[in-house]
Amino acid sequence: MGRKLVIAIAVLACIVVVAGLFWWFATSSAPPDAASTEDGASTEDGSQAAAVLEALETDPESLLPDELAGTVNLKEAIPPGTEVEARAESWTPSEAGGGVITVTLTYADGSSANLAAVMAKEGNGWKVLQTIPLEHAQ
Incomplete structure (x- = not known):
């Protein structure tokens, strides 16, 4: 039972990491437009x-x-x-x-x-x- 638990935890950890990466890429802002930046410089x-x-x-x-x-x-x-x-x-x-x-x-x-x-x-x-x-x- 110990080995199955370790495998289950590893699979769960992988799922959490993949989900976290998807969330991070989905919520990160797009790069600034080439013609304008946040400080108004262009x-x-x-x-x-x-x-x-x-x-x-x-x-x-x-x-x-x-x-x-x-x-x-x-x-x-x-x-x-x-x-x-x-x-x-x-x-x-x-x-x-x-x-x-x-x-x-x-x-x-x-x-x-x-x-x-x-x-x-x-x-x-x-x-x-x-x-x-x-x-x-x-």
């Missing part, structure tokens, strides 16, 4: 941020938050002749609002740098809070 935000980053070529000071204005040597960071390519498809929204986008700077001498730009909305416009250099994967 792929449209990525397109807007990418478009705004073009200002780095002509008026980089306009992308600094008010608190950082005048504290960054933008002529050193973004020398004249630098081309900016922001990839809207790389936009990753943040839970705090704003997000991160990948940017490639191509300097006048032909060299380039890949950066992650941390961005947030300030007032009615996007601002760059920080840039983080990215290693080039090979």
Whole structure:
């Protein structure tokens, strides 16, 4: 009788696990829509941020938050002749609002740098809070 009891308990445990998995998958929420997330950020935000980053070529000071204005040597960071390519498809929204986008700077001498730009909305416009250099994967 001991062996039959162990088998019965094992079968019951398997049934409970399978039922639990069915319940978990049935009640888990669907993944967020690609165009919108819970915090309201959207792929449209990525397109807007990418478009705004073009200002780095002509008026980089306009992308600094008010608190950082005048504290960054933008002529050193973004020398004249630098081309900016922001990839809207790389936009990753943040839970705090704003997000991160990948940017490639191509300097006048032909060299380039890949950066992650941390961005947030300030007032009615996007601002760059920080840039983080990215290693080039090979």
